[in-house]
Amino acid sequence: MSSEVKTKAAPRRKRLPLTYVVAVVPVAAALNIVGGQINTVLKLPTFLDMIGTMVAAVILGPWWGALVGVITNVVSSFISGPIGLPFAVCNVAGALVWGYANIWGWARKNWSFFLVNVLVAFVVSLFAVPIYVFIFGGATGHFADVMTAAFLGMGQNLIVSVFSSNILVSLADKIISGYVGLAIIEALPENLTSSARLPKSEGLKRIIIPLVGVLIGVAIILLFLAIA
């Protein structure tokens, strides 16, 4: 991965007109919802419901990204019921990490952008696990449930088992979301992306090997901890 950066110096955040912001937020939220719906229909082993959040958090700022996250889950509840509503917290947490990482320049190089996505995955999992355990009894209705049962069978408690399975799914999801978001930001008009301090998008195929490497590495660590 090259470390070419799009914007080297910290740019002054151009204040976008309220009407523009108010128009971008629903687009980002709608992209989240449609992404999540497609993911559900195709039964993919991810969530794909935070791509719009990532884009909004970077181009508009962390708190607008957080609003996108809340709106995504509120509007989703008008479509598939209120079970996803508590997970608005996860969307907000992801938006804040992506948004502030961009403001503080943590994601300027390719490797650091990758690590920011890993950080997002961990933070989101920290918020998601208590919701899964205390509201849904550890069940997600997702592929991760298989891994949860496997970790329980190895003698782990419910919270650790749910975290262990959720972090693997979350890592795959957030890294993919981050890089799809990066490709979207690069394709947007210049006036919108002046505040983005991100590396150049190099295509999704380039991240498959690091992504699989991270997933296998984390899975080995979790299995080792479970057996030990």
Add this chain to the structure above:
Amino acid sequence: MQGVVIPISMVPGDSIIHRINPLPKLAWAFGVLVISFATRNPLILSTLFVVGVILILVAQVGNAYLKVAMILFPISLTLIVLQSIAPAFPKPWTPIVSVGPFTIFQEGIYSGISMLLRIFAMTTWAMLMIMTSHPSDIFTSLQKIGMPYVLNFILTMTLQLLPILQNEFAVVLNAQKSRAMKGSGFGAILPSMVPVFVGAIERVQQLSISLESRAFGSSGHKTSYRRVRMTFWDILLIVLGIVFTAGMTYWIIVDKSLDWSETMVFHPAFAIGLVVFATLGFLAFVVIALRNVLQA
């Protein structure tokens, strides 16, 4: 993506529940949510669930409700399996029977059943509100009680954009397929998100200009295309909802005998039957999930 329809869950109708203002329905749905989280008592939770289902039938939205309830089916199965072997209760747990490396616990069955009833009770009442109220009516009603106009606009706009984005996804995926590229899985979905989002943003620029030219954000009284009336009966329903929620919550907190976790004993045959049924469903779900993962 073909055949993927994002339905807004409102089911048009003229039942007595449809005619109620969205605010009382929202108050009752919120009340059920509060009560459901306040208790684990299976009788209270199942009563709330059954009353919700009766109201769903009165509103004649049963078919649409069943579709949403089906979304909960895999979660229900895994919840029973996971809770029966790892209860969300403080230890020590009372074992009922051991199956291989797993032990089924008394507290797990109790916890699984109460969590399941809680989820179904909350979802049923929330869906009753959602399926019998137009989203714009809900937002207009909320605006009347102080929800910011900008937020109201964003929520309504998001709902309106959903079918547009969905349509654009279908167009992009069809274009990819017609060029012998992948039409399903990650390889098709992820690249199609870029043109769809960027296309939507270009449309947003026009929308922004329209909003600017209509003085969006200026102060003054805002009117709405949809008019939602509040009658005496609606106000009465809101008051009843608040009183019912407060009363029930107080009763649950004061009356410790409502906690049946130590007194309710499950017969081993019932526990085994329930867990075996849920496990078989869970395994079927695992097979489907694995097949989809491999195909993705």
